[in-house]
Amino acid sequence: MRNDIHPNYREVVFWDLSSDFKFITRSTIETSENITWEDGTVYPVYKVEVSSKSHPFYTGKNVLVDTAGRVDKFRKRYGTKETTEAEA
Secondary structure, three states: OOOOOOOOOOEEEEOOOOOEEEEEEOOOOOOEEEEEOOOOEEEEEEEOOOOOOOOOHHHHHOOOOOOOOHHHHHHHOOOOOOOOOOOO
């Protein structure tokens, strides 16, 4: 096998900002920030907006997660289609 062709596969902390939930898993994602875990070990951290702790499907709560106004942006860009009498 050739050397130095594989990405760096290591433990990374994923931090759900909406629920302040953190978990460690192995990943090849590149990060620029680090965090000290509860055991004192320093891990790279990747911040996410939605995880299983905050997603409505997994929590059973019907919460609208619209951090960037995506619905409003869509409606502004495409608008609502007006129906004509022929279509009705």
